[in-house]
Amino acid sequence: MTEFKPKIIAFLCSWCSYAGADKAGGQKLRYPANILVVRVMCTGRVDPRFVLKAFREGADGVMVLGCHTGDCHYRNGNMKAMKRMRLLSRMLPQFGIVKERLMFNRVSGGESELFQKLATEMTENITLMGPLKIEGFVKTEGAL
Amino acid sequence: MSKPKVAVIWNASCGGCDESLVDIEDKIIDLADKVDFVLWPCAMDFKYNDVAAMKDGEIDITLVNGGIQNSGQEKIVKLLREKSKIIVAYGSCAWLGGVPSLINLKNKKDSFAVNYLDCPSVINPGKKVPMAKSMADGYELELPEIFDTLYTLDDVIDVDYYLPGCPPMPAMIINALGELLGGKLPPKGTILSPDISLCLSCSRNGTKPDRMVMGEIQRIHEIIADPDQCFLNQDVLCMGPATRDGCGYPCITGNMPCTGCMGPMKNQDQGAKMISALGGIIDGYDEEAVDRILDGIPDPAGTFYRYSTAASYLGRRREKNR
Numbered sequence: 037m038t039e040f041k042p043k044i045i046a047f048l049c050s051w052c053s054y055a056g057a058d059k060a061g062g063q064k065l066r067y068p069a070n071i072l073v074v075r076v077m078c079t080g081r082v083d084p085r086f087v088l089k090a091f092r093e094g095a096d097g098v099m100v101l102g103c104h105t106g107d108c109h110y111r112n113g114n115m116k117a118m119k120r121m122r123l124l125s126r127m128l129p130q131f132g133i134v135k136e137r138l139m140f141n142r143v144s145g146g147e148s149e150l151f152q153k154l155a156t157e158m159t160e161n162i163t164l165m166g167p168l169k170i171e172g173f174v175k176t177e178g179a180l
Numbered sequence: 181m182s183k184p185k186v187a188v189i190w191n192a193s194c195g196g197c198d199e200s201l202v203d204i205e206d207k208i209i210d211l212a213d214k215v216d217f218v219l220w221p222c223a224m225d226f227k228y229n230d231v232a233a234m235k236d237g238e239i240d241i242t243l244v245n246g247g248i249q250n251s252g253q254e255k256i257v258k259l260l261r262e263k264s265k266i267i268v269a270y271g272s273c274a275w276l277g278g279v280p281s282l283i284n285l286k287n288k289k290d291s292f293a294v295n296y297l298d299c300p301s302v303i304n305p306g307k308k309v310p311m312a313k314s315m316a317d318g319y320e321l322e323l324p325e326i327f328d329t330l331y332t333l334d335d336v337i338d339v340d341y342y343l344p345g346c347p348p349m350p351a352m353i354i355n356a357l358g359e360l361l362g363g364k365l366p367p368k369g370t371i372l373s374p375d376i377s378l379c380l381s382c383s384r385n386g387t388k389p390d391r392m393v394m395g396e397i398q399r400i401h402e403i404i405a406d407p408d409q410c411f412l413n414q415d416v417l418c419m420g421p422a423t424r425d426g427c428g429y430p431c432i433t434g435n436m437p438c439t440g441c442m443g444p445m446k447n448q449d450q451g452a453k454m455i456s457a458l459g460g461i462i463d464g465y466d467e468e469a470v471d472r473i474l475d476g477i478p479d480p481a482g483t484f485y486r487y488s489t490a491a492s493y494l495g496r497r498r499e500k501n502r
Binding site: 083087119122 | 449466484493494
């Protein structure tokens with residue numbers, strides 16, 4: 037059996053988390069290559085539909101990383117994203133996706149170590165959980 | 181010239197769509213004058229064999245209610261597809277799966293367990309559940325096989341037009357039938373209602389404040405609702421922002437919030453859209469405060485996808501696996 041390599045989509049805010057990830061690269065910090073980064077102008081732009089689509093198209097996990105509270109470049113985009121992801125993570129278990137597969141967190145432009153830590157943790161967690169199956173009838177991971 | 185032939189068929193639906201055809205009141209008499217019904221199991225006695233004996237494309241318009249949940253329904257709609265010029269997915273069940281498609285959150289085994297075994301009001305000592313093949317008095321009996329997943333109509337056959345609503349409103353039905361029978365055919369795949377959000381035509385749209393904030397989420401029976409105020413502004417969940425226009429908001433007029441029966445706008449996922457809308461108006465600055473408010477939605481999937489689970493991003497099979 038080949039080793040399971042999870043596919044994790046990370047939506048990173050251009051102003052902080054993406055800069056943080058960039059800095060992690062600049063400092064040559066090691067983090068798993070399973071993280072596929074999508075740069076967005078603000079996490080407020082991340083429609084819940086993007087997350088659902090990512091899961092449907094084969095992602096095993098989704099990360100949404102935004103600015104710290106009060107630091108949003110557009111005043112409150114990160115707060116909206118937090119509320120959306122909070123509600124979404126309550127709904128996902130009903131579709132048979134355990135809520136740990138969706139992560140929302142906050143990483144600022146300087147916190148390259150935090151980005152490294154979150155990316156590593158998420159990859160380890162998802163590797164333990166195994167691949168996401170939503171084929172056939174949807175209830176495959178009995179979380180409810 | 182012979183009259184156009186019309187067939188009406190129901191699948192996994194409640195029968196309300198058949199009833200809605202009668203709800204167009206005196207217009208039904210005009211309709212019965214203008215067309216020949218060749219199949220309408222709910223109202224008239226026709227046999228499937230008569231339909232099978234027809235020429236291909238002989239039926240002009242077929243109105244199909246309900247999603248596809250068993251092999252019998254699949255067989256009949258496939259037969260009707262061969263015999264019909266136009267197939268209309270009539271009502272939200274045929275278009276999006278409707279209320280019955282909430283079964284897609286579970287599976288066949290779970291639903292049988294609830295309905296035939298564990299339900300407190302059921303007495304079933306033999307632990308019998310529906311089976312496709314069974315033996316009775318030495319004869320083998322055959323029933324349609326129930327699927328694990330409820331499919332929307334266009335998962336199974338090619339659909340020409342969609343008429344949303346649970347059930348479609350009389351004005352919409354008259355409009356749509358007039359258009360289709362009059363030969364003024366819209367492009368294939370048209371959803372026969374305006375592609376805008378219900379809020380845009382809602383009579384309460386003007387009462388929205390500049391910045392709407394929901395400090396808690398209440399259910400409609402927990403408050404005395406103001407008959408003129410936007411429901412979201414009264415802390416009641418209303419699916420208007422994520423729902424298609426065209427029904428003429430009878431629920432809002434009756435002082436009840438929208439539950440989303442008209443389905444999503446084009447290329448949208450109704451639940452994702454509603455979560456997106458709520459994210460912008462829910463109050464609270466930290467996770468705990470937001471969680472307290474969100475506790476007011478005990479069943480998010482059932483609330484946001486009440487009529488569209490089978491057509492949602494996660495609630496159906498992926499296209500490539502069909």
